[in-house]
Amino acid sequence: MNKKSKGIFPMMSGVLIGVVLTLVVVAAVYFGIRNINVMSKLEQAAKAEIEDRKEEVVEEEATPKMYGLEVNDYDIVDGKVKDGEVFSVLMSKLGAGNSDINELVSKSKGVFDMRRLKAGYEYHAFYTRDEESPRLAYMVYDESAVSYVRFSLADTLKVEVFEHELTTTTRYANVVINNSLWVDAIAAGVPALAAAKIADIYAWTIDFFGVQKGDSFEAVYTQLENNGKVVAVENVLYCDFKHAGRSNYCYYFEEKGTSNTYWNEKGESMRKAFLKAPLSFTRISSGFSYNRRHPVTRKVRPHTGIDYAAPTGTPVMSIGDGTVVFVGRKTNEGNMVKIKHNSTYQTAYLHLSRFGKGIKTGARVSQGQVIGYVGSTGRSTGPHLDFRIWKNGTPINPLTMSSPPATPISKEHMDAFRANMDKLANAALTIQATDWLSGNVDALL
Numbered sequence: 001m002n003k004k005s006k007g008i009f010p011m012m013s014g015v016l017i018g019v020v021l022t023l024v025v026v027a028a029v030y031f032g033i034r035n036i037n038v039m040s041k042l043e044q045a046a047k048a049e050i051e052d053r054k055e056e057v058v059e060e061e062a063t064p065k066m067y068g069l070e071v072n073d074y075d076i077v078d079g080k081v082k083d084g085e086v087f088s089v090l091m092s093k094l095g096a097g098n099s100d101i102n103e104l105v106s107k108s109k110g111v112f113d114m115r116r117l118k119a120g121y122e123y124h125a126f127y128t129r130d131e132e133s134p135r136l137a138y139m140v141y142d143e144s145a146v147s148y149v150r151f152s153l154a155d156t157l158k159v160e161v162f163e164h165e166l167t168t169t170t171r172y173a174n175v176v177i178n179n180s181l182w183v184d185a186i187a188a189g190v191p192a193l194a195a196a197k198i199a200d201i202y203a204w205t206i207d208f209f210g211v212q213k214g215d216s217f218e219a220v221y222t223q224l225e226n227n228g229k230v231v232a233v234e235n236v237l238y239c240d241f242k243h244a245g246r247s248n249y250c251y252y253f254e255e256k257g258t259s260n261t262y263w264n265e266k267g268e269s270m271r272k273a274f275l276k277a278p279l280s281f282t283r284i285s286s287g288f289s290y291n292r293r294h295p296v297t298r299k300v301r302p303h304t305g306i307d308y309a310a311p312t313g314t315p316v317m318s319i320g321d322g323t324v325v326f327v328g329r330k331t332n333e334g335n336m337v338k339i340k341h342n343s344t345y346q347t348a349y350l351h352l353s354r355f356g357k358g359i360k361t362g363a364r365v366s367q368g369q370v371i372g373y374v375g376s377t378g379r380s381t382g383p384h385l386d387f388r389i390w391k392n393g394t395p396i397n398p399l400t401m402s403s404p405p406a407t408p409i410s411k412e413h414m415d416a417f418r419a420n421m422d423k424l425a426n427a428a429l430t431i432q433a434t435d436w437l438s439g440n441v442d443a444l445l
Contacts (some may be wrong), residue, residue, distance in 0.1 A: 036333055055098040067124070067140045067150060068162065074126040075134060081141075083119045090117070094125045095136045096153060104151055108159040112149045117141065143233035146224075164226045168234065172431040174218040177211055193233040194221050199280075201236060201250055201262050203273035206243050207399055209308070217241040220428050235261075236423035251421045255413050267409035274341075274403040275319040275367060278349060278387050279374070281310050304349070305388035306398050312383040316349050316356075318365045327359055332377025333386070337371045350386035351377050 064071050081090060091101045108114055126138040139151040146166065152158040173190040185195035198219060199208055219239040224232040241248045249265045262270040262385050322341035326348075329335050335352035337359060353375025365371055376383045409417050 027424065040064050051314050067138075067148060069126060069138060073129060074137065075129055077125040077127065079123055079125070081117055081119050081121050081123060085116045085117075085119065087117050090123070091151075091424050095127075096139075097158060100153055100157060101161060103157050104153075104159055107157060111159045112143075112161055114142070137321065145229070147224060164231075165229065166224045166226055168222055168224055170220065170222050170237070170427075170431060172218070172428060174216070176214070176216045178213055181208060190229045191223065191233060194219070194223065194236070197221070197233050197236050198239060198241070201239065201270055202241055203275050203277075204270060204403065205248055205276065206241060207276040209277060210399060212244060215241070215243045218428060220424065220431060251417075251424050253409070253417050253420050255409055255417075258407070260407075263409060263417065264349075265421065267414055269408060272403040274345070274401070275317065276403075277308070277398075278317050278319050278347075279310055279314060279385060294384060305348075305386050305395070308374075308385045308387060310374045310383065310385060312353050312373070312375055314385075315370045316352065316374060316385055317368050318370045319347060320345070320367045322347075322365055324361055324363045324365060324371075325361060327355060327361055330378065332379045334380060335372065335375060339365060339371070344392055346390045348388045348390075348394055350388070351375055351380045351384060353377065353383075 033349060066076070077094075087105065088101050091104070092098070096104075105114060105273050114242045122142045124140045124142075125136060126140070127134040128137050135153075137152075137154045139153070141149045141151070143149050143161070145164070147161055147163050150158075150160050150162060153158070155224060171190075171194075173185070173188065173194065175185050175188045175190060177184045181199060182192060186192055198217065202208075207300075217239060219236055221236045222234045223230050231259075235252050236250070237252045241439075250262050250270050251265070252261055253263055254261055260269045260271055264270060318339055320339075320341045322339040324337060325340045325346070326336065326338035333348075333350040335355065336348060336350045337355065338348045338350065340346050349372055352372035355372045356370040359365070359371050374383055374385050387398055389396050389401060
């Protein structure tokens with residue numbers, strides 16, 4: 001809003017609040033909201049939206065800062081560290097003297113390891129404006145999304161590490177899958193970090209190699225931002241992942257005495273005894289069958305496993321806790337690891353290029369531990385993992401195997417969980433409607 005509106009806004013604000021509260025009712029009808037608490041929150045959001053606009057207009061513009069420095073005092077040159085460019089070369093290029101460079105190197109000890117200066121990472125050079133000959137006053141190196149290093153050449157030579165000022169925001173996502181979880185999530189404006197988090201949560205429930213066109217998910221999640229850039233996704237608070245026509249709900253709830261934080265609507269842990277798949281970010285190339293033509297011998301023979309096509313070197317994980325009962329090479333299977341999980345289940349991982357660290361007969365492995373890497377050893381036409389499961393000695397289809405959940409929420413915490421479940425489900429509606437309200441307030445103003 002421009003400054004001309006400054007005098008008009010206070011006079012119009014009462015009318016606007018009336019109009020926006022009308023929008024609250026419209027939003028409630030549009031989104032099917034009947035919960036009085038949700039309606040109250042929408043009303044508060046609408047009023048807050050108006051107040052925010054008033055503050056934006058009345059508030060004097062603050063002096064902008066970057067990395068703790070007032071930007072109006074400096075001319076800033078941005079750049080990226082080049083391949084092979086060390087600190088002394090970079091600083092010399094930016095105009096620092098040799099004696100200052102040497103002293104900064106000395107002062108960096110115990111604060112920042114100069115060898116961690118990486119090609120492609122951004123830096124920002126701050127030059128003084130109040131002199132005929134501009135002088136380099138600061139160089140800031142973006143060490144990561146959460147921290148930066150500030151080299152001071154102003155009054156005192158200093159090397160300091162600071163954390164970026166991060167803000168936590170709550171977001172709502174609604175994504176229909178037409179290509180893949182990752183492609184469609186990003187196309188809908190959902191960070192890849194959020195999609196990865198959702199995939200991790202449902203790793204025991206949904207086989208993402210079998211996600212179908214038309215599957216969808218809606219989620220409420222919190223993310224950390226640095227100047228509008230998402231640097232981390234903290235928690236997925238609520239999610240409904242619709243797969244093959246069935247809703248799969250998950251809710252965030254911290255229960256004392258357990259590390260589990262994600263639960264379904266029954267209070268059962270989203271974690272289960274076995275992961276749905278031993279790989280990530282790949283595709284299925286051949287399915288479970290008792291009547292498959294072998295790609296090498298061309299003979300029809302049973303293939304009691306699932307082939308996952310993946311690049312050589314892709315990490316292969318154990319789908320559950322267990323003990324290694326075989327590790328070695330066989331003519332057809334190539335490099336293979338076989339794991340006994342309990343008295344009922346065994347799994348095998350074939351055609352590996354190499355084995356994971358510490359993997360030997362008798363070794364205990366945990367769920368998700370890397371036990372080997374994709375390869376094409378043995379009788380194989382190309383890099384892939386042949387994954388097999390036996391139940392009581394009989395091969396079963398890994399894609400249709402059901403896995404028992406971990407310990408559910410205790411009875412003493414169930415009421416608190418159910419109250420939290422309702423709260424999170426309502427949050428999805430609230431955020432959805434609030435976003436709609438915000439857009440319509442923008443249109444009014």
